[in-house]
Amino acid sequence: MKLPRRMVILALLLAGLVAACGASTEDEAVHVLTAKGTVGPIMARYLDRGIDRAESNQAKLVVIQIDTPGGLDSSMREIVQRIERSSVPVAVYVSPAGGRAASAGTFITMAGHFAVMAPNTSIGAASAVNADGSDIEGTLGKKVENDAVAFIRGIAELRGRNAAWAEEAVREAVAASASRAVELDVVDFVAVDLDELLSRVDGQDIELRPGTRIEIRGLAEAPIVRTDMTGWERFLDFLANPTLASLLITLGFMGLIFELANPGMIFPGVAGVIAMVLGFIGFGVMPVDTAGLVLIALALILFALELFVPSGGILGAGGVVALILGGIIAFRDTPSEFQPSRLLLGVLAFFIVGMFVSLAVGVARVRKMAGEVGTAALVGEVAIARTPLSPDGFVFVQGERWQASLEDGVAQPGERLRIVGAEGLRLRVQKERTQ
Secondary structure: OOOOHHHHHHHHHHHHHHHHHHHOOOOOOEEEEEEEOOEOHHHHHHHHHHHHHHHHOOOOEEEEEEEEOOEOHHHHHHHHHHHHOOOOOEEEEEOOOOOEEEOHHHHHHHHOOEEEEOOOOEEEOOOOEOOOOOEOOHHHHHHHHHHHHHHHHHHHHHHOOOHHHHHHHHHOOOEEEHHHHHHOOOOOEEOOOHHHHHHHHOOOEEEEEOOEEEEOOOOOOOOEEEEOOOHHHHHHHHHOOHHHHHHHHHHHHHHHHHHHHOOOOOHHHHHHHHHHHHHHHHHOOOOHHHHHHHHHHHHHHHHHHHOOOOOOOHHHHHHHHHHHHHHHHHHOOOOHHHOOOHHHHHHHHHHHHHHHHHHHHHHHHHHHOOOOOHHHHHOOOEEEEOOOEOOEEEEEEOOEEEEEEEOOOOEOOOOEEEEEEEEOOEEEEEEOOOO
8 A cells, every 4th residue: 555645755754853853852951971980080071071062052950970989189179160160050969879979079069059969878088188098297288188178168158058067078087978968968958869859959949150040940851861971081081090090100110111221122111101191191190181292292203213213113003002092182072173084083094004014014024134245145146157167267146247166167158157155255156957
């Protein structure tokens, strides 16, 4: 049975309308981000990207689901500042059950326009410590503690939360369960899941920024849009873990020492430099974008050295690794209009890799060639007698005339002779045997 043409056209139009509507599901939606693991520079970049996406799509609410033991102070401050300047309300939700917002996570949770916890979660223990977990002693420790106290009190006062408890969380490392945190006015309420959080937030009037108040409506009907870390962000977040960062810096330093003690090995030095740059990212010593540019500069240096240093392709391979990592780190979150063409980058990478593979193959072939020169290089070649040899005379080989001594018998002009040795500039030849 054939359908009428008008029905087919109508069906196609409806399908197009549905597709068009589906393409705009991010508009006025609830955007959910997941901050799990150690607070570091990659997490800060990811949350910044997620909030940017929500703002560009005029989202109704951003929910940051957090579960963290803490992390870097510098990255935590970046996240707090991004939440505070957001043009979209942000709810920080400590979840799932059994999760925590410890140390740096306490600051981030209290910075949200809404601070919410799932049952059986905890918050607090926000005292500042060294990267290895030890206490910061002396005057420096007091400075760091007082600075952290001033910062968390400012956050609590901005959001109308318990500033005294926040100070105690830093000075005395106190912590609280979800229900206790609500009693202490540290967080707003406990929500079993995301749906309960949205139903409790829907209809509330909040101060988005000082002097700007908005009313949140329509969360029940709003679509949920999840912005997850990309594969590369997960990889870089893994590398940026402070524990792994310390290991990378140690191994990188050992690689450099090994290279200096054994000049010419090349691989330990190249790997050591790349490892140390990645380690600096993990400790927040070097800004992420700067680290990306440093890796790109290192790649260019390694490419240049490959042309002059016989490394067997190690320098070129290290350059390719540094270039790929540097490009991802430096340009991953750059606005699309400022990003270089991926097609162009792919073509350039292909030609660069091909060039250095060719160089490596050429170097390997040259190294396999015999290093002998002069008369020694002529041994085994065929010579043509130019004069009678009985036994001395002259032969012609490779377009040149040489003195030669015949080992057995007499040779006439034009005979083929095999070169079997050399004494100075005189060749030793034998008659070519025939079978």
